[in-house]
Amino acid sequence: MRVFNTVQLIGLWLLVPAVALSQRRIVTDAEANASGANQLTFSSADCSRASSLAAADIANHLPFLILQSGFAPQSFAADTVFENSYGVFYREEGCTGSVKECVVLYNQQVFHYLTEKYGRQWLRTVRKDVVGFREWKKAQR
Template sequence: MKFILTVIFGIISLTLNAQKQIEASASLSRTSELKDEQLNNSGASKLTFITEEKEGEKLAKLDIHNGTPLLLLIGGIAPTTMANDSQFENKYGIYFYDFGCTGPDHEIVVAYNITVAKYLNKRYGKNWLKEVRNDIIGFKEWTRK
């Protein structure tokens, strides 16, 4: 009887933990820890509701000022993380943020990311470009200029 109860409680525990993980990554995800309050107050959470690229730039500048600059991704059904994402985030003081398969308007995301890229260039020089993910929205076009 003890064995059966142990198995049942184990299954319930695993189910609850899996549910918490699904809920935590349901809307937007990232590799390092960003507090819910920081995430909810970030420009990324507001990008879906804006229509002008200038507004995206302003939100990026506000995130930089608040110490929570993000590099935005629009991936597939499941967010993709790279092995060195956390190291990059810690080294350069930014966060990767993946909207999944749906996200804000492409041009607004590009405007946000370019603003963050300019900040990284100003603060760290161009070395960060050798280490950043190549799937950041807008970077291929920006680096060609």
Template sequence: MRKSVFILLLFINSIYSQDKSNGLSISGNLKVLFGLELITPKSILLELRPNLKIADIDSLGNYKFENLKSGVYKIKVIDFNIKPKEFEVEIKDKSITNFDLLVTSDCEINKEIAEIDIKLKKPRLLLIGSIAPIIYHNQGEFEKKYNIEYYDFGCMPPNEECVIQYNKTVFNYLDKKYGRKWRKEVRKDVIGIN
């Protein structure tokens, strides 16, 4: 009888230990270096391997993976604005907080960003303005007519080459869809239009 109780207690202890190890977490903050600017991306997903858990970030760039066991994990940053990057982290016996991630943007994929925006029917024409963005009285008519939006980075733009690559992809899209007539109506301060 004592042997059965002892085995039962070992079994219960084993289950309790597994539940305790499932209570571990990894959390931190994500920032993207885009040109010379450090930003919090608006939308990004993080994938935890080997579990294939997905987490998104809040408006401040914070993320959290919960209910993990001890072991080695890889966090993969999933977003079209940056080079895919993986970070390795090992959890032993306690949760990991402040596992901050920094990724660098890649200009070469801004063409891909434009192609995705076009597929989503949300293309933009990018501007680099100043502290106070300039809005023309008739720009809303242009945006509505060509189903496009002007977007002004203000005085803290990403690398201008990235902006030009994005805009040229959108220019080609507009040329194919509307011919070249839109070019006579577009704002002349759109980057790369000249």
């Protein structure tokens, strides 16, 4: 049986966190401001562009799932795990934001993308309060 020496253990101790934490992608303000999800905020009740905005975000490797949780937005540790695993970012709009129908269309496009790329695996860890998720999931049965 091989025994690790102190130098190897210290190296392993330093390497594991560096590898595990280096996968996190931070969305810059410029990326967030240029995203289709942000453009939905400035759309009127005409939601005809919502799906194409989502498709553009997907093509740019910057898709969002939009949340509207109310006055006190919530964030959970599992959000980062989901974002890192699937390359989709949560966007919290608080109690105000885009027209709900537009957000639903945007999110549905992202749901279809996730299903095509990852199968049904992502359904277990996505936040259940993503706008339009419950309705989309029922329609998929």
